Structures are given as C-alpha cells and as structure tokens.
Amino acid sequence: MTASSDRRLPNPTPRPDDERDQLERIWSTPKGWRILSAVNNTAVGVAYIGGAFLFFLMAGVLALVMRTQLSVPENQFLDQDLYNQIFTVHGTTMMFLFAVPAIEALGVLLLPQMLAARDLPFPRLSAFAIWAYMIGGLVFFSTIFYDLAPKGGWFMYPPLTLTEYSPGHNADFWLLGIGFIEISAIAGAVEIVVGTLKTRPPGMSLARMPIFAWSMLIFAGMIMFAFPAVILATMLLEIERSFGWPFFTAAKGGDPLLWQHLFWFFGHPEVYIIFLPAAGLVSMIVPTMARHRLVGYNLIVVALIATGFFSFGLWVHHMFTTGIPALSLGFFSAASMAVAIPSGIQVFSWIATMAAARERFRITTASLFVLGFLFIFTIGGLTGVLVALVPLDFQLHDSYFVVAHFHYVLVGGMVFPLFATFYYWITMVSRNQLSERVGRWVFWLMFLGFNIAFLPMHWTGLSGMPRRIWTYPPSLGWDGLNMISTVGAFILAAGVLLFVVDLLRRFRPGQRENENPWGAGTLEWLPADVYSTRSIPRVSSREPLWDQPGLAEDVEAGHYYLPNAPTGGRETIVTSPVEAEPEYIIRMPGNGWGHVWAAIFTAACFLLLTVKVVVPALICALLAIASCIAWAWQLDHGPGKEPVEIGGGIKLPTYMSGPSSHSWWAMSVLILVAASLYVAFAFSYLYLWLVSPQVWAPHGSPPLPTPSWAIGTALLLALGTAIIVVANRLLPAPGRRDIRGVLLLFLAAACLAAAGLVELFVHWNSGLRPTANAYGAMVYMASALNLQVAFAVLIMAGFTVARAFVGRVDRERRVTFDNTLMLFVYGVAQTLLGLILVHGFPRAVG
Amino acid sequence: MVHSGSPGQKQHVTSIVRLIAYLLAGPLIWAVQFSIVYAVHTLACAISPGETAIGGWLLLFMVGVTAASVAAALAILLCGRRIRRAVCGGSNAAGWTAYDIISGFLIILSVVAMSWSGVAIGLLETCDQTQM
Structure with a gap:
C-alpha cells in the first residue's frame, strides 16, 4: 500500500501521462507580441507589478529633483510652477499609480497561488485593469514633460483647482486621468473579493485562510466603499470645471470643504488600503523566518478588520483646522487614537512570533526589510498619534512634520514590506533568487537613507517649514536640516538603484528550481506551473505544507482534486464562501484581445475628454463599449457539459447561475460600489x-x-x-x-x-x-x-x-x-x- | 448540467452574510453610534450657529446613544456564542471558535472606541469652534 492511499487521497491512482501536457497547452502563455493578449495571473501579475514599480522609480526621480531644489536656500534649480507640478505628480503617482496598483498586482499574482486556484475568476478583468492603468498612468505621468501636469497637490483642493485659479487642462488630467485609474482599481477589487471568497481550495474555511488573503479581502472591501467617494468628488469637480455647475463655489451655495470631506473619506482609508495588505505580507514572512506559527492569528484578523473599519471614522483628522466644532474634532481625534490599538496588536503579534521561534529568527534580506518596516512604521504610528491630538495638529498642520509622518507610515508601512516581498517571493516568477549579499547592501542603504532623509524633517517642521514651498530664505535655520534630508534621499535612491541592477542581472522569467526555498507552510510554495498547481489540495490547517506530510508530492502527482481539464478549457473549482466546500467548476476565458481594446479605447475616451476633443472621445467610448460586448460575448458558456468528476467521488456541475455563481457575486460587489457612490452623493x-x-x-x-x-x-x-x-x-x-x-x-x-x-x-x-x-x-x-x-x-x-x-x-x-x-x-x-x-x-x- | 438559485445556494449566500454580520457586530454598532452622534451634533450646531451650549437635550441624546451602543455591544459579547448559533448555526469546532474570538475582540475594541469618543461629549463644549 502506498503512502498516498494511506492518506485517502481523492485521486489515489497514477494519472494518465498526457494530462500534464493538456494542462500546459490549455494554460500556455502566448509568445512574442501576442503576450499582450495573455490573461494568466502570473503573466498579468508580473506585468502589473512591473508597471507599478516603474511608476515608483519615476516618482522617486521626481522626489530627488525636489530634494535637490530644497538642498540649499534660494535655489534656482527649479522654478515655482514646475516645482508645483513635480510635487503634485510625485504624490499622485506614489499614491494612485504605485501603491494601490502594486498591492492589487500582488493580489493578482499571489492570491491564486496561496489559494491553490488555477487563476482568479475573472482573468480578463484583471488584464483589462492593468492595461487601462498602464495607458492612463503613462499618459498622466508624461504631462510633467509638457507643462500640462496638475499643480494642486495630490489632494487637489478647490478653490485652487477651480477653473478661475487653475485654467488650462492641467487639473483635468488629474481629475479624468485619476478618476479613470480608480475604475481600474475597482475592477481589481471585484476580482479579489470574488476570488478570495469563492476560489479557495476545499477545506480552507475562512478561519484557515492565509493572513494575506484576509488582508486582501479587507483591502478590496475598503476600496469598494472608499473609492466611490473620490470618484464622485472628481466627477463633481470636473463637471464644475467643464460646465460651471457650482458644487464647490461658495458664492453660489457650494462649499470647497465638500471636496475635503469626500476626498478624505477616501484618502484616509487609502492609507490603510495600502498598509493592511503590506501588513498581510509581513504576517506571511515572519512565521516562515521564525519557523513558528503566527502568534495570535485570530487577533491579527481582528486587527485587520478593526483597522479597516475604524479607518472610515478618521477622515476629519485631515481637516482639524477647517473650523469644525470642537466636539466633532473630539470624536475624530478619539477615533484616530483608537485605530492605533489594532495596529499595535499586529506589531506585538509579529514580535511575539519572532520571540516564540524555537530556533533563532532567520536574518535574510526579506527579514531585514521586515525589521526595518517594524522600526519605521512604529515611529510613523507614534507621530500619527501626535498629529491626532487636535492642539498639536494645529501647530503641525501642513508643516514638514506631517511630511515626515506620512512618509514614515507609507514608506515604512508599504515600501519596506514590498521589498521584503520581492526578496521572499521572487522565485515564484524568476528562475533565480536575488542576491542576498547585494540585498543586505540594498537594505542598509535604503534604511539609513530613509531615516537620514526623513527623520530631520520632524525638526524642520517643528521649526516652522511649511510643506510645498519651492524654496526658502537662508536665515530660518532650515538649511542644514534640508541638506541632510537631501543627502539621505540620494542614499535611499542608491539603495533602490542597487536593487534595480541586481533585479536586471538576476531576474529570469520562469519557474523556480527549489520549490520551497524558505520552508514555508502555505500553498503558494507548492510545485506549480503555468496552470498553477497540478491538482487542487484539500486543506486541513493554516499551514498545510507544515501539517500535511507529502502534500507537495501528492499535489504534483495529481492525487488531489481536478488534476486534469475535464471541460477541455481553463477551469478551477468554486467553493462555498465560509466552509470552502466544492460547488461547481468555473470555466474561465483564455487569452484574448477584447479586453485589451476595451482598455485602449476607454483610456483614449477619458484622455480625449480631458483635452475637450469631444467627438473623437465619443467615438472611442462607442468602440470601448463594442469591445466590452465582444469580450463578454464569449463568456457565459451555458450548461452544455455534463457534471465532471474532480476526484474523491465528487461530481460538480460546470455551469452555475443564481446566488452561487461567481458572476452573481461580482455583480453584487459592483452594485455595492454603485450604492457607495450614491450614498456619497446623498x-x-x-x-x-x-x-x-x-x-x-x-x-x-x-x-x-x-x-x-x-x-x-x-x-x-x-x-x-x-x-x-x-x-x-x-x-x-x-x-x-x-x-x-x-x-x-x-x-x-x-x-x-x-x-x-x-x-x-x-x-x-x-x-x-x-x-x-x-x-x-x-x-x-x-x-x-x-x-x-x-x-x-x-x-x-x-x-x-x-x-x-x-x-x-x-x-x-x-x-x-x-x-x-x-x-x-x-x-x-x-x-x-x-x-x-x-x-x-x-x-x-x- | 446547471444549478440555478437552489435553496442550498441561497443558504450559502445567507451563511456568509450572517457570518459577516456576526463578525462585524461590534464595528457596525460603533459605525451606527459614530454616524448618529456626528450627524445629529453637526446638524444641531448648523441649525443653531454660534450657540456655545445648544441645550441639555442634545447632550442627553448623545450620551444616551453612546450608552445604548455600548450596552448593545456588551450584550452581544456576553451572549456571543448563543447569538452566533442562532444567527449563523455552526458548531463549537475550531473554526467557529475562531469566529467567536474574532467577533468578541472586535466588540471589545469597538466598546473602547465608543467609550473613548464618548468622553469627548462630557468634556467639550457642544458647538464651540476651536481657535487657532
């Protein structure tokens, strides 16, 4: 009797030889220029994260230009107008074109692997999102080269951004370009919600879900409720600029503060939208490096949910100086302090996991970035509690102290975990690991550079330097601190540059040789190919690779569920949302062009509208709709196939409509987004x-x-x-x-x-x-x-x-x-x- | 072969909705308390601008809403498992115990948040604007 049969596997007998070839053929990635039509999560995910990282580098270059300008007083390196454009594009790019897309990219790339699904349920939607984002993002960023970039800061407050004070198309590029990219983010969120709830492997109940999947579920939920507010805000402001409907003009009964309410109802959760998945990544890396289960798994879930929820009650803390009654400020100040508690829970849980390790916590480059994250983010959190105090905020508002605070939160809370992710998960998409020796240089340059750049800004701010000034006189005592910050920024950039060089040197697309180099316990480290795992396992714990001996070998041998392609096309198992019991087989679309054209024409429509070329914009809108129709025409295969056996005597239908179908769920999510937008309007x-x-x-x-x-x-x-x-x-x-x-x-x-x-x-x-x-x-x-x-x-x-x-x-x-x-x-x-x-x-x- | 809107499917949908409601009971109560207190307070101050104290009734209302919310959250905390069995079904197996823990701690955090923000009601003048 074999070990496999001892474990009562769903498909214990040896599988036919041609099954793997069939899977490879069905899931193959197109070659050459046809790769643009690819929809596999690995292909799309790598392109997505590559695009986001490109925007990170470009926005980073803008940061260096700004730091050069501020290094000495009365510097004439940049003029004021260009400086305004640069800080606006820097902030906007980092928040909208790097941070959120990078997280969504990681979701697209990692989630199917962590859930042992063949792909997320709407692969073309993911591909649509990335193409729309890439086109819109590149056009938006390029405006800096044509003197067309917006100048109102990343939060674009009216009345400064109304036509009277911001004539020309600069502000419109922000409003329509970013509004369009937000739609792409929502498309990604739909994919992630449905994917996380419906394509988990059998047995992976919610209580066994990897923390990163929890964090992505909460991330997507937050996008559903936060992004519609800013989409509405951008609609209102663009309509006011284009047609003169006075939503924000006080003289006609409007109010500029309405923009601030809508923007920050999105903007504050946005910080946690960025941070929570990054924290989820850390929660995956720490147990592996400690070789110990995550201490306080349930409490981490509590912390993620609480942070996500409470973050919607904090938006007014960005508006403490706008004349809101003191009692209201008190509510929001209290809520701002309360959100520190769940964040603290996570930090203590990670520290406890490291401390609980039976052997010494492994210090790799990924671990270093995690430790750097803990240090930097904790400081950012502490200064966050400071600016949540109303009287102190009155002094620090719009000063460099705030610049230091949010860079500590965002770079510490998102960029460092992202680099940890690169070092930890790179072998999922590259044949080569990144150099650990170079990685340590990268970490120390980035860590020291970051702190040298941003720690002095606390003092610059306390000594009164306002943010967004393009230069300053020499007599204010800011000179030395600014020079130190500039030096730090260049050291930080040197670290990033070294990373890029190492990445270019070592990144080779393909499958890893060592399937589980870190000895991790979660499913993304199962043997995988273009079709993901050979068969889909039944999971009985949170770290199946630690608790289910022989799992990797059995999965690879096809002894678990769906080791083949019974419908002859791309498919995966859809499971129930709570207990993850198999419900049906979803037949997924393969590579195609409809979604690519839809993205191109949608982007063209928005961009042409920006420069008020209305008729071509309308033509593009029609073509975008036509492309969507062509794309959707191939979906909804219908119930033509008989139920198929996936193993273990389980027969599943190959078509589903009604409340169990993934399309019903996606539509429900979309309706929640629409409802959020209308509630924001109300x-x-x-x-x-x-x-x-x-x-x-x-x-x-x-x-x-x-x-x-x-x-x-x-x-x-x-x-x-x-x-x-x-x-x-x-x-x-x-x-x-x-x-x-x-x-x-x-x-x-x-x-x-x-x-x-x-x-x-x-x-x-x-x-x-x-x-x-x-x-x-x-x-x-x-x-x-x-x-x-x-x-x-x-x-x-x-x-x-x-x-x-x-x-x-x-x-x-x-x-x-x-x-x-x-x-x-x-x-x-x-x-x-x-x-x-x-x-x-x-x-x-x- | 097709499945379409069978009772079993609807049960799966309601099961996740009920579980989410159970898990989020605390934060949802916090959201309701926060929205009511903030909205009513803002409304009252806008309708009676410039008044430093717009009457005991408003203070009483806000204290009442906060106290009722905290009481409701604590009641759910005390009867959590029974409520969960009634609302979501499920057993005392490990998975469901995890949901009980998550729901319970979320309620505790929400009670802290409601009580902490409630302190502001007692300490601050109702419609005063802070001066820079």
Missing part, C-alpha cells in the same frame, strides 16, 4: 443643505415641480418592475428560442431610463438650471447619476436581447439576464432614493 446633497439650511432652495429658485411628477416617475419605475417580473417568467425552456422575455427586459430598462429623463425634463421645465446655484447643480447631478445606471442597464438589456436572438439565453442559461435584472433593481432603488431626496427632502425641511 451625503454631498445633505452637506450642502447643511452649509446653508436657511436657503435651500435658494431665494429666487423656481418652485419644486408638483408632487404628481415625482409620483408619476415612481409609477414608471413600478411599471418597469412589474414588466421585469413578467419577463422573468417568459424566459424559454432550454433549447428553445423565444425573445419575448428579454424584449420585456429591454422595455423595463427603457422605463428606468424614461424615469430619469422625466426627472430631467420636469426640473428643466420648472426653470431650474444646474449652473444657477449649488442646489440646482445637485438636483441635476441626482438625475445624471440615475441616468448613468439606466444607460448601463439599457446596454446590458440590449446585449441580453442579442444573445437571446441567437438562442443563448433561456431559463437555465440566464447569467446575462440575471446580471441585467440585478442592476435594474438597483437602478430602481437608487432612482427612488433620488426622488425622495430631491422632491421629498426640501418639502420636509422647508
């Missing part, structure tokens, strides 16, 4: 009312349309809902072609669009104009957001009709229908809320 509406409650609507505004209009619109929505109920019942049986049901679906979508148009018409007819005041702008914005959803529903309904016409929609093959239905229902709810807000609220308060 907040904005109420906020502007709160700014001037006595004049809502302002004196002289036309009276509200009579209630009968709102009731009529609501009835139109009710009619659409009734129609869709009938449509659902008219779907044909499998194998039959009947488009009556989907035509009714389209009719319901038309009712939703008509409701939005009626709203627009009645307000226009009443004489209200969006440019007249902030109230009018908000009323029209409600309709614009509703019509945006209605437009999407119409496109999807049209797509469903086309598929039904060729017999690809029926009672069983109904994913397309269901997705449209879900968005329709959401659209009805959102429009009803809009009616209550626009018609009901002013009557209730006034």
Whole structure:
C-alpha cells in the first residue's frame, strides 16, 4: 500500500501521462507580441507589478529633483510652477499609480497561488485593469514633460483647482486621468473579493485562510466603499470645471470643504488600503523566518478588520483646522487614537512570533526589510498619534512634520514590506533568487537613507517649514536640516538603484528550481506551473505544507482534486464562501484581445475628454463599449457539459447561475460600489443643505415641480418592475428560442431610463438650471447619476436581447439576464432614493 | 448540467452574510453610534450657529446613544456564542471558535472606541469652534 492511499487521497491512482501536457497547452502563455493578449495571473501579475514599480522609480526621480531644489536656500534649480507640478505628480503617482496598483498586482499574482486556484475568476478583468492603468498612468505621468501636469497637490483642493485659479487642462488630467485609474482599481477589487471568497481550495474555511488573503479581502472591501467617494468628488469637480455647475463655489451655495470631506473619506482609508495588505505580507514572512506559527492569528484578523473599519471614522483628522466644532474634532481625534490599538496588536503579534521561534529568527534580506518596516512604521504610528491630538495638529498642520509622518507610515508601512516581498517571493516568477549579499547592501542603504532623509524633517517642521514651498530664505535655520534630508534621499535612491541592477542581472522569467526555498507552510510554495498547481489540495490547517506530510508530492502527482481539464478549457473549482466546500467548476476565458481594446479605447475616451476633443472621445467610448460586448460575448458558456468528476467521488456541475455563481457575486460587489457612490452623493446633497439650511432652495429658485411628477416617475419605475417580473417568467425552456422575455427586459430598462429623463425634463421645465446655484447643480447631478445606471442597464438589456436572438439565453442559461435584472433593481432603488431626496427632502425641511 | 438559485445556494449566500454580520457586530454598532452622534451634533450646531451650549437635550441624546451602543455591544459579547448559533448555526469546532474570538475582540475594541469618543461629549463644549 502506498503512502498516498494511506492518506485517502481523492485521486489515489497514477494519472494518465498526457494530462500534464493538456494542462500546459490549455494554460500556455502566448509568445512574442501576442503576450499582450495573455490573461494568466502570473503573466498579468508580473506585468502589473512591473508597471507599478516603474511608476515608483519615476516618482522617486521626481522626489530627488525636489530634494535637490530644497538642498540649499534660494535655489534656482527649479522654478515655482514646475516645482508645483513635480510635487503634485510625485504624490499622485506614489499614491494612485504605485501603491494601490502594486498591492492589487500582488493580489493578482499571489492570491491564486496561496489559494491553490488555477487563476482568479475573472482573468480578463484583471488584464483589462492593468492595461487601462498602464495607458492612463503613462499618459498622466508624461504631462510633467509638457507643462500640462496638475499643480494642486495630490489632494487637489478647490478653490485652487477651480477653473478661475487653475485654467488650462492641467487639473483635468488629474481629475479624468485619476478618476479613470480608480475604475481600474475597482475592477481589481471585484476580482479579489470574488476570488478570495469563492476560489479557495476545499477545506480552507475562512478561519484557515492565509493572513494575506484576509488582508486582501479587507483591502478590496475598503476600496469598494472608499473609492466611490473620490470618484464622485472628481466627477463633481470636473463637471464644475467643464460646465460651471457650482458644487464647490461658495458664492453660489457650494462649499470647497465638500471636496475635503469626500476626498478624505477616501484618502484616509487609502492609507490603510495600502498598509493592511503590506501588513498581510509581513504576517506571511515572519512565521516562515521564525519557523513558528503566527502568534495570535485570530487577533491579527481582528486587527485587520478593526483597522479597516475604524479607518472610515478618521477622515476629519485631515481637516482639524477647517473650523469644525470642537466636539466633532473630539470624536475624530478619539477615533484616530483608537485605530492605533489594532495596529499595535499586529506589531506585538509579529514580535511575539519572532520571540516564540524555537530556533533563532532567520536574518535574510526579506527579514531585514521586515525589521526595518517594524522600526519605521512604529515611529510613523507614534507621530500619527501626535498629529491626532487636535492642539498639536494645529501647530503641525501642513508643516514638514506631517511630511515626515506620512512618509514614515507609507514608506515604512508599504515600501519596506514590498521589498521584503520581492526578496521572499521572487522565485515564484524568476528562475533565480536575488542576491542576498547585494540585498543586505540594498537594505542598509535604503534604511539609513530613509531615516537620514526623513527623520530631520520632524525638526524642520517643528521649526516652522511649511510643506510645498519651492524654496526658502537662508536665515530660518532650515538649511542644514534640508541638506541632510537631501543627502539621505540620494542614499535611499542608491539603495533602490542597487536593487534595480541586481533585479536586471538576476531576474529570469520562469519557474523556480527549489520549490520551497524558505520552508514555508502555505500553498503558494507548492510545485506549480503555468496552470498553477497540478491538482487542487484539500486543506486541513493554516499551514498545510507544515501539517500535511507529502502534500507537495501528492499535489504534483495529481492525487488531489481536478488534476486534469475535464471541460477541455481553463477551469478551477468554486467553493462555498465560509466552509470552502466544492460547488461547481468555473470555466474561465483564455487569452484574448477584447479586453485589451476595451482598455485602449476607454483610456483614449477619458484622455480625449480631458483635452475637450469631444467627438473623437465619443467615438472611442462607442468602440470601448463594442469591445466590452465582444469580450463578454464569449463568456457565459451555458450548461452544455455534463457534471465532471474532480476526484474523491465528487461530481460538480460546470455551469452555475443564481446566488452561487461567481458572476452573481461580482455583480453584487459592483452594485455595492454603485450604492457607495450614491450614498456619497446623498451625503454631498445633505452637506450642502447643511452649509446653508436657511436657503435651500435658494431665494429666487423656481418652485419644486408638483408632487404628481415625482409620483408619476415612481409609477414608471413600478411599471418597469412589474414588466421585469413578467419577463422573468417568459424566459424559454432550454433549447428553445423565444425573445419575448428579454424584449420585456429591454422595455423595463427603457422605463428606468424614461424615469430619469422625466426627472430631467420636469426640473428643466420648472426653470431650474444646474449652473444657477449649488442646489440646482445637485438636483441635476441626482438625475445624471440615475441616468448613468439606466444607460448601463439599457446596454446590458440590449446585449441580453442579442444573445437571446441567437438562442443563448433561456431559463437555465440566464447569467446575462440575471446580471441585467440585478442592476435594474438597483437602478430602481437608487432612482427612488433620488426622488425622495430631491422632491421629498426640501418639502420636509422647508 | 446547471444549478440555478437552489435553496442550498441561497443558504450559502445567507451563511456568509450572517457570518459577516456576526463578525462585524461590534464595528457596525460603533459605525451606527459614530454616524448618529456626528450627524445629529453637526446638524444641531448648523441649525443653531454660534450657540456655545445648544441645550441639555442634545447632550442627553448623545450620551444616551453612546450608552445604548455600548450596552448593545456588551450584550452581544456576553451572549456571543448563543447569538452566533442562532444567527449563523455552526458548531463549537475550531473554526467557529475562531469566529467567536474574532467577533468578541472586535466588540471589545469597538466598546473602547465608543467609550473613548464618548468622553469627548462630557468634556467639550457642544458647538464651540476651536481657535487657532
């Protein structure tokens, strides 16, 4: 009897010889220029992280230019205008084009391996996200070379960024470019949420999930709720700049502070969006180097969730000096201090794991970066508690102390763990390990350089140097400190340069020879190829490679689940979200071009809109939609295949619709994102009312349309809902072609669009104009957001009709229908809320 | 072969939603307390601008909301496992014990956050603006 059969493996007998070849053929990465069409998580992940690192290097060069300018007083190296552009592009690039994409890239690259899935459930969505991000990011960054870069700082506060004070297209590049890239981040978040909850290996319940997967799940959840606020803010500001709707103009009832609320509702969680996954990476590295299980796994999960949650209650601590009542400041100050507790839990857990190691904690380059992270991030956390104290913040606000603080948090909390990651996981994508000897030089140069650069900034700030000044007079005592900071910055850069040289010297794409060089316990260290692991294991602990003897050999021999490709295409196992029991086989799309073209045309549309070339932009928008349709046409294979056996007597269906299907989950996530955006809008509406409650609507505004209009619109929505109920019942049986049901679906979508148009018409007819005041702008914005959803529903309904016409929609093959239905229902709810807000609220308060 | 919206599927969806609700009970109560206190306070100060004390009723309301929130969180903490069995099902196996621990500690952290921010209510004038 073999060892394999002793362990009651799902597929204990030897596997056919040609199975592995079949897997390799199905999952092969295209060669040459066709690699652009690749969707494998390894190919896309490496390109994604390569792109993010490129932006890190470019933004780092800008930092060196700034430090050169500030090294001596009254320096004429840069002029003020260019300096403004450089610090704006530096901050924006680091936050939007490096930090968040780098984390998403790691998610795309590492998560499938950690979960032993063949890939994430929407590989083309990941690929779309990276191409959209690369194109948009490169164009945005290049504006620095054409005097077109924005100048308002990475948070782009109005009124400075309104047309009156920032004419030209510079600010628009930020608003449309970054707004577009945020959409790419949301696409990544959808992928990560569904992937983490639905493609874990059998047996990997939530309580057994690797900490990095927990952190990515929370990261994606935070993106879902934080990013819509800044997307709305960028929409409002761009609309004000382009069409004069005065959301932020105080003279017309708007308020520049609205921008700050929306921006920081995103901006503060953003810090933790960046930090939490990095902490997740550290939680994976520390146990391996300590050769001991993570001490306090449950507490780390508590800390991740608590930090993610509390971070949404801190945004006002960026606004302590804006005149908010003291009691409110007290709430936010307290919350800012409270968030230090979960962060502290993590730090103590890592230290305890190191201390608990039976043998000495291994000091590798990755470990050094982890230790450097602990030191630097802890200092950043402590100064964070200082700036959470309102009286001290009044003194330190907008000074170099704050610059030092957030660099300690972000570089310590994200860049150092990222470098640890490079050294730790490089062999997953490269045949060669990076040099440990060079790595130690890299670490010490970066660690010392960083501290020499940023530690003095605390004193520069305390002695009164404001941030963002392009030069300073010699008599203020800042000269020496600034020179030291500049020297430190160049030492830090030397460390990064050395890393790049070593990377170029040693990086060779391919599979590692030593599968588990560090002796780690998690699944990403299983033997893998382009198809990920040969078979998908059943997991019975948090460190399966430590606790399940022979696991790697059995997985590689195909003794676990799905050792082959029973549907003849790309596929992986979908499991239940809590206990991870197998539910069905997801058939995934392979390499393709639709998503690439969609990304190119979407980027082109946004960029052309930036420079107000409207007609070509609209053409690109149409082409982007066409590309998306071509891409989506190949999805939803339908239930054509019989259930397949994956091993252990388990037979799984190869098609799923309804609440267990991954598309249902993705649509739910997307609807949550849309709902977050509309809640942010409702907040904005109420906020502007709160700014001037006595004049809502302002004196002289036309009276509200009579209630009968709102009731009529609501009835139109009710009619659409009734129609869709009938449509659902008219779907044909499998194998039959009947488009009556989907035509009714389209009719319901038309009712939703008509409701939005009626709203627009009645307000226009009443004489209200969006440019007249902030109230009018908000009323029209409600309709614009509703019509945006209605437009999407119409496109999807049209797509469903086309598929039904060729017999690809029926009672069983109904994913397309269901997705449209879900968005329709959401659209009805959102429009009803809009009616209550626009018609009901002013009557209730006034 | 297709599966479409079977009761088993819906159970999987509700099971994760219930588990998330159980895990996040503490932070959700904190979010509700924080939102109500901040919104009502901001609203009251905006409607009665310039008043240093807008009345005992507001103070009472905010203290009441905070106390009720802390009490609710503590009640869930004390009856956590029973609530979890009723809401999520599950056993006392290791996985579920982990969820109990996570939920419990999140409640404790939330109680600390609510109590700590509640201190501000007692110490600070309601609508005063801090002077630079």
